Each structure stands twice: as structure tokens, then as C-alpha cells.
Amino acid sequence: MNTIAPAPAIKKLPPSRRILGIVLGLTGAGITNLALGYTAFSLYTRSTKFEPYDPTHDDLTTPVFKKHNPSNNPPICIDHAVKTIPLAKLKEKEQAKLTTEFCRGVWSGLGYAYQRRYLEKKYRTLEGRQDMLWERGELASSAYEVGTKITDHFEVVEHTPEKVIVRCGDSPLNTDPRPSDGLFSMEVTTDEKAQTATFHLKSVFVNTTPEGKSAEPLPWRFQFAHRLYTKLWMETATRKLLA
Template identity: 45%
Template sequence: MGLIRTTFTTALLGATGAASGWAVWTRNSKFIPISPTDPIFSSPAYARQNPNRNPATQDLCQRKVPLNKIKPQLLEKDGKLVEAFAAGVWSGYGFAYQRSYLSKKYQNTTTTAHQLWTAPQFQSSTYEVGTQVTDHFEVVSKSPTSIVFRCGDSPLNTGVRDSDGLFEMKASIDKAEGVAVFELKSVFFKGTGKSTQKPMPEHIEFAHRLYTKLWMETAVGNCIL
């Protein structure tokens, strides 16, 4: 999982250095357990990418926002809220350091020219299946409330990978509670061979949770008034 570890550590150092008050800023983002019966584990992508059902490092971050704080135009048509949420993840400064790192290493005018690299591209995309982001993420499924990306290596590497994962962005409406519910779900695993251990050590898992909270806040910022 070398690429994942390097990317998270590099990005976290840059992001937390730029946002010294992140602990207060991210206090409304909460981690909740992922059910063993979560649909992500029975998805075609998970079965295809983790054929041996190796153990996964996983987390689910949730943030609730009152509906009266959501941009009204995002509630007018199914799918617009989750698209804006995804755009906020990729175009926000929570991802800026990682985006710069990936751009310097992988952006070119040939093999990655079709991918999304800039804030205007992130903001205008509707994230259809097959959309590739910064040579590290690819949309593998989409619904009106959910966009799931494959991650862990270049999308140009289409086979089973040693370092692999799924990253779901979800935005749904709870009318009874009067809130929009935003979720970031990550599941990382070793795709090749057979393993009995999770792919990430505890300190990298901890760093990823901090980084996820930064992504959550910058993404929600793209959806609120």
C-alpha cells in the first residue's frame, strides 16, 4: 500500500499545516461504524477488486447539515447534491495539496490528458461512470445519492491491484430530521494474493481519518449557502 501511505502522509502534512484550527472546524464530522452488510461489500466492484476477500481498512465519516442551509438549486433535481459534494471534495483546499502532488507526478498530455485535474473541471463534471480524477480515482458506480470511486493506484492499471480500494461519496436527504446527510466512506484492501492483516498500520489509519474530516468540511462548503 505504498502509494496510499505516501499520498495520505504527504497530503495530511500540507493540509493540516494550512489549517491550524482544523480540530474545531471539523468537530461536526463524526465517524460511525460501517455495517458488515453495507452494500459496498456486495458490490460488483468490491468482488472484482478483492477476489480473495482480504481484510480491509475502512471508515465512514458523516456530517449532517440543516436543509435550510443547503443551496436551493441542489435540491431541485435528484443527483445534483451528490455531484456538488464530489466537486467540493476534489476542488476544495482539503484536496489541494494532494492534487498538486499527483499533478506533478502524473499529469501529462498523453496518457492522463483525458482525466480531471483542475478546479473548473471538478466543478463542471457530473461524475459519470468511467470519469477519472488525477490519475488516482475512477468512478465505478453512480446513483442519485452516491458516487463510488476506485482508488489506490492509477486507473490506467485496470487489473487486480496489490494496493486497491473504494471511496464512496454520498449525499441524501432525511426529511424527517430536516437535514442533508453527507458521508465519506473508504474501504482499502490488498487485491492480490491472500492476506490475513489489514493493509494499513494504525498511524496511517489515524492520519487518513484526520484527512477525511478535512475533505468533508471542504466538500460540504461547496453545498451550503
């Protein structure tokens, strides 16, 4: 008996839930499949924790956040996942290289595989998508320079030795304010004294259109699903970095 529930039809979801519709589709397709069990999933992702993160955080006052949310609309979903690993367990230890490898691990890892295939099937053949990253090999080797477009859903808007930030929620070809919008940051901080590296995944989803000025947070079930998805991305990305 097939216990895998079919992914929900994205076209039936409101535009502001495009990201989370994909999240739920992936979840229903097997990420937290009942056959696996929530307990087993929790065990697999037990090293990933969530830290307090809200609209008062300094991140939301930086130039890149202000540029992509000029009206300062309130987030409809915001979270910050972390995982700390001893440097001795990592193949790469230099800050800038580790940040890029972490980013590569997110997009080429198994955690993103289902969504990558879904977006590829739906959008790759459309006009203007030829220069985007689609193949797993490309995602595993890209330098992720500013302007890099990923599977018609993400675009790199900042890349420093400590972080890679992508705009998300809709096609990068849509540069206007969007009902489904936001920034997703992949960051690495190192502690030389403790000899550890801490990996961060930060998500800030916003309706950046005028209507988003009074937007309410998404229902708890969407926030919960996104946290599960984030934990999966963290685990599949960081495990690729282990020596």
C-alpha cells in the same frame, strides 16, 4: 522559522501505502500543521463524525465491491465519516444534483488541492493521461459519469442519485488487482421529515492481489492520518454547498 515539515518521499514507501503516503505528505505539508494546532483543526472539523464501519457491512457485498475485490481480501483500512446539514442551509436540495455537487466539492475543494497538484506534477505529462480531469475548474463542473478518471489516481465506477463511487489507490490505467487498491464512496441521504441531508465519505482500502488475502490492517498512525484527511475533505466539500 518554517514549521512546515517536507512531504515524505513517496518512492520510499511500500506500494501498498501509496495512498497513505500521499495522505502523510499532505498532512506534513500543513493540513494538521502544528502551528495551527490539533485543537483548532478539531474545532474546524467538529461537525464530522465517524460511524461504525467494518468488513461485515452490507456495502462490501454489493456487486461493485465484489467486482473490484473478487478474492474478498480483508480491508487494510476502512472508515465512514458523516456530517448532517439542514436542507435550508444548502443551495441545492434535489437528491441527485446534491450528490453530484458533493462529489464536485470533494475534488475541487481546498482539501484535495495539495494532492491534486502533487499528482499533476508527477503524472499529467505521461502518456495516456490526456483525457483525465486535472484542472480545478474541470473538477468543479464534471458530471462524474462512470469511467471518469481523476488525476491519475481515481476512476468513477458507479454513479447513482445517492452516491458516486471511485476506485482508488493507483492509476486507473492499471486495471489489474493491485497492492494499493480500494473504493471511496461519496454519498448523500436526505430526511424529508427532519429536513436534513447527511453526507457520507466511505473508504475501503484493500490489497486485491493474492498476497492481500492475509493482509493485516495498517498501523494506527496511518489510520489516524487518513481520518484527519477524510474530515478535511468533508468540511471543505460541504462548505462549498452552503447557501
